[in-house]
Amino acid sequence: MDPLDYPSDVTEDEADEETYAVRPYAVTGGRTRTTTNEPLPVEALVQSLRGHDDIGLTPERRKILELTRDQYLSVAELSAHVKLPVGIMRVLISDMSDSGNVRIHGAGAFSSTTAPATSLSVLESVLNGISSL
Structure with a gap:
């Protein structure tokens, strides 16, 4: 963005920080929950379904399709690749599903009465996956 577009008292770095703070909210249309209000586990794997056009999709949604076209990735991994918070990624993936x-x-294997992410082995597995990025 051209520095002339910013007010004189705002630096380019400050403007970038402000844009980042607003952007995730705009990506989901202000929603913070999935359409079903069921939390999507961070370890849930996402697979792109071939044959769907990515015309008209946001850059974030196109990136999700691109990343999951040839491999399964977890919600946490996609969050790291696309550089969006996990909560935003959950909403995007739910909408795309x-x-x-x-x-x-x-x-679907988890119910609200079980907490699979509290298992130490699951948390270690997710952490190892994110660390390998």
């Missing part, structure tokens, strides 16, 4: 762009593996 509802529209038939992606398939989520492992999300």
